Every structure is written in C-alpha cells, then in structure tokens.
Amino acid sequence: MRRLGVVMAFFLWTAACATEPGPPPHPDLEAGRETYGRLCSVCHGGEGEGGVGPDLSSVVATFPDCETQVRWISLGAERWVTDEGPTYGTQGKAITGTMPSFEPTLTEAQIRQVAAFERFRYGGSGETVALADCDVG
Numbered sequence: 681m682r683r684l685g686v687v688m689a690f691f692l693w694t695a696a697c698a699t700e701p702g703p704p705p706h707p708d709l710e711a712g713r714e715t716y717g718r719l720c721s722v723c724h725g726g727e728g729e730g731g732v733g734p735d736l737s738s739v740v741a742t743f744p745d746c747e748t749q750v751r752w753i754s755l756g757a758e759r760w761v762t763d764e765g766p767t768y769g770t771q772g773k774a775i776t777g778t779m780p781s782f783e784p785t786l787t788e789a790q791i792r793q794v795a796a797f798e799r800f801r802y803g804g805s806g807e808t809v810a811l812a813d814c815d816v817g
C-alpha cells in the first residue's frame with residue numbers, strides 16, 4: 681500500500697507539471713532577454729515601449745530582414761550615418777545619433793540573440809520565425 685502511495689504521489693506530481701503554462705523559453709531568446717534588460721531597456725523601455733529610443737512594436741517593419749537589424753545594432757547611429765546614410769529602416773526614419781554601437785560590447789551571437797528577442801517579444805514574430813530570421817544558434 682505504501683508503495684502504491686508513492687507511485688500515486690509521483691503520478692500526481694508529473695500531472696501537475698504537465699499543466700504548467702507553456703514550454704520553457706528558448707535558451708537563445710532567454711539570453712537575448714538578459715542582454716536587452718542589461719543594455720537596451722534603459723532607452724527602449726522595460727517592455728519595449730520606448731523612451732529615449734523608439735518603441736519596438738514596429739521593429740519587423742523597420743527591418744524586414746533581420747540581417748539589417750543586426751547591422752544596425754552593431755554599427756549604432758553614428759557609424760550607420762557614415763556607412764549607410766542619414767536615415768534607417770524601410771520607413772526612412774530620422775536618426776538623432778543616440779543609438780550606441782554595440783560591436784565593442786557584444787559578440788555577433790549576442791547581437792543576433794537580442795535582435796531575435798526584440799522581434800519575438802515586441803515585434804510580433806513567432807519564436808521559430810524570429811530565431812530563423814536572425815540566424816541564431
């Protein structure tokens with residue numbers, strides 16, 4: 681009887697786990713979330729709502745190709761103006777020059793992770809699409 685009790689307890693435990701909401705976050709998106717919170721939220725807001733920097737709800741429209749977003753984050757505003765011209769994104773957005781270059785601070789893999797995180801969390805892309813678009817992993 682005692683053994684049956686243990687088996688029942690284990691069964692209930694696994695059943696309880698199965699009802700937890702959603703799968704765990706993808707490790708690359710989790711890493712991107714950590715980088716975002718540490719280096720980007722100060723200007724773009726804790727929920728991507730914007731502040732000094734623009735809100736991130738239209739990030740996918742701005743950069744339909746994630747490679748361009750990765751380049752933007754790497755270069756930052758000043759080097760973008762030198763290399764690419766006075767505006768950015770498909771909408772030809774104005775540049776204040778405030779967005780820093782993250783090439784000295786982050787590896788390319790970290791930039792890809794944070795770009796994918798922004799597209800997934802704020803831009804409305806699905807998890808698989810965001811990861812594939814930014815060629816993460």
Ligand code: HEC
Binds near residue numbers: 724735740774777780
């Ligand atoms: C010091 C403030 C600041 C920080 C920190 C910052 N940004 Fe920005 N970001 C800006 C500004 C301002 C712009 C708009 C361009 C400009 O005026 O320079 C921008 C634009 C962007 C855009 C374009 C969004 C759109 O749809 O127009 C993306 C994507 C972005 N930043 C990503 C990041 C990421 C990723 C980080 C962290 C690794 C980061 N930013 C950190 C200020 C900042």
